[in-house]
Amino acid sequence: MRANHLLPLAALAVLGLSPPARATDAGGAPAASVVSNAQDAVVKLFGAGGVAGLEGYQTGVFIDDTGALLTIDSPVLDGGAVALVDALGDRYEGRVEGVDRLTGLALVRSESTEPPPAWIDLQPRDAPRRGERLWVLSNAFKIAAGAEPVTVQRARSAGVVAMPLAGGPLGGPNRPPIGAPAPGTPVLLLDAVTSNPGAGGGLVLDESGEAVGLVGAECRAESTGAWVNYALPTAAVAGALERLASGASAETGAEVANSSRRPFEEFGVFLIPEIMARTPAYVEGVAPGSAAETAGLRPDDLIVAVGGASTGALQAARRLAAESLRQTGAIELLVLREGEIVEIVLTQPR
């Protein structure tokens, strides 16, 4: 009964189609049906915690019909087993299958023999445009109980930037934060307060209902006390899934970054060696006669922005450059040289 009733609905959600609005949506905005369809793929997670300021709950999203779901790594997953409450209010066990260190995402598998009420296809897609309107669904503050739909918030994309922080609520100076993406990982910044207790693992959708990312773990700047509202874009999610599938879940961020494309070297730019997690993106040398030399890049320039997105660390600069190259065939840089900002555009020589 459940499969008959729910599978077509789930299939629609995957295709991004809007089935006719439900009776309860009568008079509602068309957007409401986009959101209510996606609600069926969101799952509430309950696990360890609930003491000493640690939440014992968070959010997950089913990603296929076998009951695999993504969430964020956190103390909630300690012990390897969590309780899952799906959109129908059904409750079952989940087992933690792996954690991706670079993104902080964790793969959990439901022990239920039934398929989930719905799932979301997290295929990589272009990051949303800056200013694009998005929906954010999460189990923030554990407001929704049982089958009740989780909190829905409105946000706009503030752009994709390199994760600037090493800290987090649990990450002291000497302790790595749990679940936070490695510094330099591209993250989708949001302009609304979406980073709340329990919101991690929540679903970010565009206006057509297509998934654009997952809400990241709570992260707070140690110096300013500001909380970062961000999501892991689908490209990062796909990378995490690949690494988890290949059993590379213990891979460190630096290793992953080094294994990816080296866009600067293609233009004849050599950056200083990455000796620590937050190595700044200083240019060590420029190959004579290279495109970079023609464009005016010089040794000791500090790369502060790539493709309009500010970047603090080498790893992020590499990642954004690769992305920019893939999308536009060029890399737009802002570099800091003797206290002044200089704009450099690297284009492939014809």
Place this chain on the structure above:
Amino acid sequence: MSGSPVAGMMMAALLAATAAGAAPPLRLSPEVRAIESQRQEVIERVCRSTVAIFERSAGNGGSGVIISDDGLVVTNFHVTAPCGALMLCATSDGRVHDAVLLGLDPTGDIALVQLIGEGPFPAAEIGDSDTVAVGQPALVVGNPFLLAEDFRPTVTAGVISGVHRYQYPSGTLLEYADCLQTDAAINPGNSGGPLFDGSGRLIGINGRGSFEKRGRVNVGVGYAVSINQVMRFVPGLRAGRIADHAALGATVATRSGPQTIVTAIETASDAYRRGLRAGDEVVSVEGRDTPTANALLNAVGVLPAGWRTRIEYRRDGRLYEAEVRLRELHAPGELIAAVAEMTPEGDPPPEAPPEALYSQRDGYANYAANRDATERLVDACRVDSVVGAVDRRYADAAQGVGVQLRLTESSAEWLSPRGEYSCDPSRDLATQATPLAAPELLGSLWVWRTLAAGEAAVLDQVEALGALPWEALGEPHDVLAVTHHGLRVELYFEPQTGRLRGIEGSRDAALDATRVDLGAASQPGAPLSSMAITVGDRTFAELSPAEANP
């Protein structure tokens, strides 16, 4: 420090844009213009009906919203509590009005306040919070951080993040049942202010947020009491009362399914008398499905105490339906004590409100408001033809007999071949249970005659109660409650016509009441021409005028 080259470039770009000012202006499509001008109109309108509320010493404050053009303002109890009976309300046109407290709903954290001054006031359009859907636009208007020094309110925009939220009681009394959740910024000072939908219709009263470790500032999670709940309480609050919420008299738990199962039930509750037992599954209340305990708390928690409703429950696979009267959520005196605790003690305000607008009496938020509302209903009871005695003859369709009813200043008599009953109102009415099958009947009818003849002064206590439905799922009626010699009699008046619809008499909340239904079509000026008299599930008599008096 000189500007960076980037900034210089931007300046140049701006200047270039100015130089090209001769270019045709940006053309917007008529559709965009229409939407934008509608949005401006909505914001203009919702600001006009929003008020800033201040303590007279201008210390504490909050927000409120005008709900009627005669100046009724809804706000939070926790906003008015430090102010006492008299406060200041500033409208967006910059005017500051005195305002007096009318009624309180401490459980829902709602207060009703009356603006004093020249009306009409710009009232908000009341929406229907039951039709609000997740994702719809929402506007929060108010006075966050008491910023509005010129009393122009702050507007924040967002969406509806959740509906039918249940927020557990915080502290002792406060309960947010069936509330709306929004991500529009709600900060301290927004308390008591309005939540509007995208068309500017009032759908809720803001008052709570999820804060926790972020401190007391917006985190994109705010809650509003639904306006449908508020409007059910307004008649009682307007009557100066400290209103209580309804309770089923049973505890429930959610079982997988999901199902809501009764885990325990009070034998003194009406639900018990109508057949509900521990182990039963509650399927619906007030026409709303109740698959979970939260859903049941939502359905009941939005109703005032004494509300008559319909419940559906399932036992052994069979569905039952019952009409029940919901009891009070709190024990007697509990709310009054809570209100006293939150209200400033001692020093009376330097300028006492005029006696006509406010007077203090234990058990009331504003006794003057109750007195006025009571007088209106007592006047509505008057029937010109009832001056001395009432002597009428009926045919009783239930028993197939004739009945003679005689009501005088000092007695009530029921004469029929089934038996002759009488009661003496100078004695305790609770113990004169005649007839036994409808023990409160004669006392209730005598109370009605006393009111109809304009002799209310002889009754122990007469007070306006608010509005409650006479029939389950029916429209609320204005209720006048009389207590006299151990008997409690409630008279239900249709709000539009003022016509008397029914009389309910009770001696003890643990026993079934006697109900006298005067019918939906009785003639004004000739009440009691027809009566259906029931006690619990039993019909005692069905009276219609006798064809001709013998």
